[in-house]
Amino acid sequence: MAAVNAVEIFSSVQGEGPDVGRSTLFVRFGGCDLRCRWCDSPHTWQPAASCRVETARGTGSFRTLDNPLALDTVVECAKALDAPAHAMLALTGGEPLLQPEAAAGLARALGALGPEVLLETHGVAHEALPEVLPHVDVVSMDWKLAGEVRRASDPARGAVAPFDDDHERFLGVARAAPRVVVKIVVTPASADAEIDEAVGRIARVAPAAVLVLQPVTPRGPVTERPDAARMLGLAARAGQRLADVRVIPQTHPVWGAL
Numbered sequence: 071m072a073a074v075n076a077v078e079i080f081s082s083v084q085g086e087g088p089d090v091g092r093s094t095l096f097v098r099f100g101g102c103d104l105r106c107r108w109c110d111s112p113h114t115w116q117p118a119a120s121c122r123v124e125t126a127r128g129t130g131s132f133r134t135l136d137n138p139l140a141l142d143t144v145v146e147c148a149k150a151l152d153a154p155a156h157a158m159l160a161l162t163g164g165e166p167l168l169q170p171e172a173a174a175g176l177a178r179a180l181g182a183l184g185p186e187v188l189l190e191t192h193g194v195a196h197e198a199l200p201e202v203l204p205h206v207d208v209v210s211m212d213w214k215l216a217g218e219v220r221r222a223s224d225p226a227r228g229a230v231a232p233f234d235d236d237h238e239r240f241l242g243v244a245r246a247a248p249r250v251v252v253k254i255v256v257t258p259a260s261a262d263a264e265i266d267e268a269v270g271r272i273a274r275v276a277p278a279a280v281l282v283l284q285p286v287t288p289r290g291p292v293t294e295r296p297d298a299a300r301m302l303g304l305a306a307r308a309g310q311r312l313a314d315v316r317v318i319p320q321t322h323p324v325w326g327a328l
Protein backbone atom coordinates (compact mmCIF):
# COMPACT_ATOMS: atom_id res chain seq x y z
CA MET A 71 0.00 0.00 0.00
CA ALA A 72 1.17 3.54 -0.76
CA ALA A 73 2.65 5.72 1.93
CA VAL A 74 2.71 9.47 2.25
CA ASN A 75 5.18 12.11 3.33
CA ALA A 76 3.10 14.43 5.50
CA VAL A 77 4.05 17.43 7.61
CA GLU A 78 0.94 17.90 9.76
CA ILE A 79 -2.43 16.32 10.47
CA PHE A 80 -4.76 18.51 12.49
CA SER A 81 -8.31 19.70 13.04
CA SER A 82 -9.26 23.34 12.52
CA VAL A 83 -11.64 25.38 10.42
CA GLN A 84 -11.09 26.45 6.83
CA GLY A 85 -9.29 29.77 6.84
CA GLU A 86 -9.71 30.92 3.25
CA GLY A 87 -11.88 30.63 0.18
CA PRO A 88 -15.64 30.09 -0.14
CA ASP A 89 -15.71 27.40 2.59
CA VAL A 90 -14.15 29.69 5.19
CA GLY A 91 -15.23 28.85 8.74
CA ARG A 92 -16.29 25.24 8.03
CA SER A 93 -14.80 22.58 10.30
CA THR A 94 -11.97 20.93 8.41
CA LEU A 95 -9.47 18.17 9.08
CA PHE A 96 -6.21 18.93 7.29
CA VAL A 97 -3.59 16.51 5.98
CA ARG A 98 -0.65 18.67 4.94
CA PHE A 99 1.67 16.95 2.46
CA GLY A 100 5.44 17.46 2.47
CA GLY A 101 7.22 18.82 -0.61
CA CYS A 102 6.48 21.64 -3.04
CA ASP A 103 8.07 22.45 -6.38
CA LEU A 104 7.03 26.13 -6.44
CA ARG A 105 8.26 29.11 -4.44
CA CYS A 106 5.59 31.76 -3.87
CA ARG A 107 6.82 35.04 -2.40
CA TRP A 108 4.00 35.08 0.16
CA CYS A 109 4.05 31.36 1.06
CA ASP A 110 2.59 30.77 4.54
CA SER A 111 4.01 27.27 4.88
CA PRO A 112 7.66 27.21 3.80
CA HIS A 113 8.18 24.39 6.29
CA THR A 114 6.43 22.18 3.71
CA TRP A 115 8.80 22.91 0.83
CA GLN A 116 10.89 19.81 1.52
CA PRO A 117 9.63 16.35 2.46
CA ALA A 118 9.67 16.11 6.25
CA ALA A 119 11.48 13.58 8.43
CA SER A 120 8.48 13.42 10.74
CA CYS A 121 4.83 14.46 10.88
CA ARG A 122 3.11 16.47 13.64
CA VAL A 123 -0.20 14.82 14.47
CA GLU A 124 -2.85 16.39 16.68
CA THR A 125 -3.89 13.83 19.24
CA ALA A 126 -7.47 14.89 19.96
CA ARG A 127 -9.74 17.44 18.32
CA GLY A 128 -9.60 20.91 19.78
CA THR A 129 -6.76 20.21 22.22
CA GLY A 130 -3.81 21.66 20.31
CA SER A 131 -1.63 18.83 21.62
CA PHE A 132 0.51 16.98 19.13
CA ARG A 133 2.64 13.86 18.85
CA THR A 134 5.27 13.05 16.24
CA LEU A 135 5.34 10.15 13.78
CA ASP A 136 8.21 9.28 11.45
CA ASN A 137 7.69 9.61 7.70
CA PRO A 138 6.64 8.07 5.46
CA LEU A 139 3.25 7.26 6.97
CA ALA A 140 1.23 4.28 5.80
CA LEU A 141 -2.13 5.49 4.52
CA ASP A 142 -3.84 3.30 7.11
CA THR A 143 -1.96 5.23 9.80
CA VAL A 144 -3.26 8.54 8.41
CA VAL A 145 -6.80 7.20 8.43
CA GLU A 146 -6.39 6.08 12.05
CA CYS A 147 -5.08 9.56 12.95
CA ALA A 148 -8.11 11.10 11.21
CA LYS A 149 -10.49 8.84 13.11
CA ALA A 150 -8.81 9.79 16.38
CA LEU A 151 -9.58 13.42 15.47
CA ASP A 152 -13.25 12.52 14.93
CA ALA A 153 -13.02 12.93 11.15
CA PRO A 154 -16.73 12.18 10.49
CA ALA A 155 -17.73 15.19 12.62
CA HIS A 156 -15.98 17.58 10.22
CA ALA A 157 -17.60 19.25 7.24
CA MET A 158 -14.51 18.80 5.10
CA LEU A 159 -11.28 16.84 4.83
CA ALA A 160 -8.56 18.86 3.11
CA LEU A 161 -5.56 17.45 1.31
CA THR A 162 -3.18 20.39 1.30
CA GLY A 163 0.50 21.17 1.29
CA GLY A 164 3.05 21.57 0.21
CA GLU A 165 1.65 20.08 -2.93
CA PRO A 166 -0.49 16.92 -2.66
CA LEU A 167 -0.27 16.14 -6.37
CA LEU A 168 3.48 15.53 -6.12
CA GLN A 169 2.36 12.30 -4.39
CA PRO A 170 -0.61 11.34 -6.58
CA GLU A 171 -0.92 7.72 -5.47
CA ALA A 172 -1.05 8.77 -1.82
CA ALA A 173 -3.41 11.65 -2.57
CA ALA A 174 -5.80 9.36 -4.43
CA GLY A 175 -5.66 6.70 -1.72
CA LEU A 176 -6.27 9.20 1.07
CA ALA A 177 -9.05 10.99 -0.80
CA ARG A 178 -10.82 7.67 -1.26
CA ALA A 179 -10.26 6.38 2.29
CA LEU A 180 -10.96 9.66 4.09
CA GLY A 181 -13.95 10.46 1.88
CA ALA A 182 -15.49 7.16 2.97
CA LEU A 183 -15.65 8.60 6.50
CA GLY A 184 -18.31 11.06 5.34
CA PRO A 185 -17.08 14.63 4.95
CA GLU A 186 -16.49 16.35 1.63
CA VAL A 187 -12.97 15.91 0.29
CA LEU A 188 -11.19 19.12 -0.68
CA LEU A 189 -8.03 19.10 -2.78
CA GLU A 190 -5.97 22.28 -2.29
CA THR A 191 -3.36 22.48 -5.01
CA HIS A 192 -1.06 24.87 -6.81
CA GLY A 193 -2.87 23.89 -9.98
CA VAL A 194 0.19 23.13 -12.08
CA ALA A 195 0.53 19.31 -11.94
CA HIS A 196 -2.17 18.56 -14.52
CA GLU A 197 -0.68 15.16 -15.37
CA ALA A 198 -1.29 13.92 -11.82
CA LEU A 199 -4.87 15.16 -11.41
CA PRO A 200 -6.84 12.43 -13.26
CA GLU A 201 -5.77 9.79 -10.72
CA VAL A 202 -7.05 11.84 -7.79
CA LEU A 203 -10.03 13.68 -9.25
CA PRO A 204 -12.62 10.84 -9.05
CA HIS A 205 -12.27 10.83 -5.26
CA VAL A 206 -12.53 14.59 -4.72
CA ASP A 207 -15.61 16.76 -4.11
CA VAL A 208 -13.98 20.17 -4.38
CA VAL A 209 -10.86 21.22 -6.27
CA SER A 210 -9.39 24.49 -5.02
CA MET A 211 -6.56 25.45 -7.34
CA ASP A 212 -4.32 28.47 -7.39
CA TRP A 213 -3.64 30.51 -10.48
CA LYS A 214 -0.07 31.65 -9.97
CA LEU A 215 1.16 34.96 -11.34
CA ALA A 216 4.62 34.60 -12.81
CA GLY A 217 5.69 37.93 -11.33
CA GLU A 218 5.22 36.51 -7.81
CA VAL A 219 6.08 32.83 -8.09
CA ARG A 220 8.94 30.76 -9.44
CA ARG A 221 9.52 27.09 -9.91
CA ALA A 222 11.88 25.72 -7.26
CA SER A 223 14.28 24.68 -10.02
CA ASP A 224 14.46 28.19 -11.51
CA PRO A 225 16.96 30.72 -10.21
CA ALA A 226 14.57 33.65 -10.59
CA ARG A 227 10.92 34.39 -11.11
CA GLY A 228 9.97 34.54 -14.76
CA ALA A 229 13.04 32.54 -15.84
CA VAL A 230 10.79 30.18 -17.77
CA ALA A 231 7.33 30.54 -19.27
CA PRO A 232 4.53 31.70 -16.96
CA PHE A 233 2.15 29.17 -15.48
CA ASP A 234 -0.89 30.03 -17.62
CA ASP A 235 -0.69 27.07 -20.00
CA ASP A 236 -0.22 24.57 -17.17
CA HIS A 237 -3.10 26.13 -15.23
CA GLU A 238 -5.35 26.07 -18.27
CA ARG A 239 -4.65 22.39 -18.86
CA PHE A 240 -5.21 21.70 -15.16
CA LEU A 241 -8.53 23.54 -15.11
CA GLY A 242 -9.61 21.67 -18.23
CA VAL A 243 -9.41 18.47 -16.17
CA ALA A 244 -10.53 19.91 -12.81
CA ARG A 245 -13.78 21.31 -14.22
CA ALA A 246 -15.21 17.76 -14.05
CA ALA A 247 -15.21 17.99 -10.24
CA PRO A 248 -18.52 18.72 -8.47
CA ARG A 249 -17.11 22.11 -7.36
CA VAL A 250 -14.14 24.09 -8.64
CA VAL A 251 -12.56 27.13 -6.99
CA VAL A 252 -9.76 29.14 -8.58
CA LYS A 253 -7.79 31.44 -6.30
CA ILE A 254 -5.54 34.31 -7.33
CA VAL A 255 -3.42 35.85 -4.58
CA VAL A 256 -3.04 39.55 -5.27
CA THR A 257 -0.16 41.67 -3.96
CA PRO A 258 0.53 45.36 -4.56
CA ALA A 259 3.05 44.23 -7.19
CA SER A 260 0.64 41.93 -9.08
CA ALA A 261 0.27 43.03 -12.68
CA ASP A 262 -3.27 43.78 -13.91
CA ALA A 263 -2.37 42.32 -17.29
CA GLU A 264 -1.46 38.97 -15.70
CA ILE A 265 -4.71 38.91 -13.73
CA ASP A 266 -6.77 39.83 -16.80
CA GLU A 267 -5.07 37.06 -18.79
CA ALA A 268 -5.91 34.54 -16.05
CA VAL A 269 -9.54 35.66 -15.81
CA GLY A 270 -9.95 35.38 -19.58
CA ARG A 271 -8.61 31.85 -19.60
CA ILE A 272 -10.75 30.79 -16.62
CA ALA A 273 -13.85 32.21 -18.32
CA ARG A 274 -13.06 30.28 -21.47
CA VAL A 275 -12.28 26.91 -19.82
CA ALA A 276 -14.50 26.77 -16.72
CA PRO A 277 -16.98 29.66 -16.58
CA ALA A 278 -18.87 28.03 -13.68
CA ALA A 279 -15.81 28.06 -11.43
CA VAL A 280 -15.80 30.31 -8.37
CA LEU A 281 -13.01 32.88 -8.66
CA VAL A 282 -11.53 34.03 -5.36
CA LEU A 283 -9.40 37.16 -5.42
CA GLN A 284 -7.38 36.93 -2.22
CA PRO A 285 -5.55 40.05 -1.04
CA VAL A 286 -2.19 38.77 0.16
CA THR A 287 -1.51 38.37 3.87
CA PRO A 288 1.79 40.24 4.30
CA ARG A 289 4.61 37.92 5.35
CA GLY A 290 8.28 37.45 4.54
CA PRO A 291 9.37 39.67 1.66
CA VAL A 292 5.76 40.78 1.05
CA THR A 293 5.15 43.59 3.52
CA GLU A 294 1.98 45.26 2.22
CA ARG A 295 -1.44 44.21 1.02
CA PRO A 296 -3.27 45.71 -1.97
CA ASP A 297 -5.75 48.40 -1.00
CA ALA A 298 -9.50 47.86 -1.04
CA ALA A 299 -10.12 50.03 -4.08
CA ARG A 300 -7.70 47.94 -6.12
CA MET A 301 -9.39 44.69 -5.05
CA LEU A 302 -12.88 46.03 -5.76
CA GLY A 303 -11.75 47.23 -9.17
CA LEU A 304 -10.27 43.85 -10.03
CA ALA A 305 -13.43 42.10 -8.85
CA ALA A 306 -15.63 44.36 -10.92
CA ARG A 307 -13.56 43.73 -14.01
CA ALA A 308 -13.47 39.95 -13.47
CA GLY A 309 -17.21 40.00 -12.82
CA GLN A 310 -17.78 41.09 -16.39
CA ARG A 311 -16.46 37.71 -17.54
CA LEU A 312 -17.26 35.34 -14.66
CA ALA A 313 -20.53 34.82 -12.79
CA ASP A 314 -19.12 34.15 -9.31
CA VAL A 315 -16.24 36.37 -8.23
CA ARG A 316 -15.47 36.86 -4.54
CA VAL A 317 -12.90 38.90 -2.62
CA ILE A 318 -11.93 36.84 0.43
CA PRO A 319 -8.85 37.50 2.60
CA GLN A 320 -7.33 34.79 4.75
CA THR A 321 -9.05 34.64 8.14
CA HIS A 322 -6.93 32.25 10.22
CA PRO A 323 -4.03 34.70 10.73
CA VAL A 324 -6.51 37.12 12.33
CA TRP A 325 -7.19 34.79 15.25
CA GLY A 326 -3.99 32.76 15.24
CA ALA A 327 -5.44 29.46 14.06
CA LEU A 328 -3.43 26.91 12.13
Ligand code: SF4
Nearest residue numbers: 102104106109164192
Ligand atom coordinates in the same frame (compact mmCIF):
# COMPACT_ATOMS: atom_id res chain seq x y z
S1 SF4 B 1 2.51 26.42 -3.94
FE1 SF4 B 1 1.73 26.59 -1.84
S2 SF4 B 1 3.24 25.49 -0.53
FE2 SF4 B 1 4.20 25.85 -2.56
S3 SF4 B 1 5.38 27.75 -2.27
FE3 SF4 B 1 3.36 28.31 -3.12
S4 SF4 B 1 2.05 28.78 -1.34
FE4 SF4 B 1 3.87 27.64 -0.60
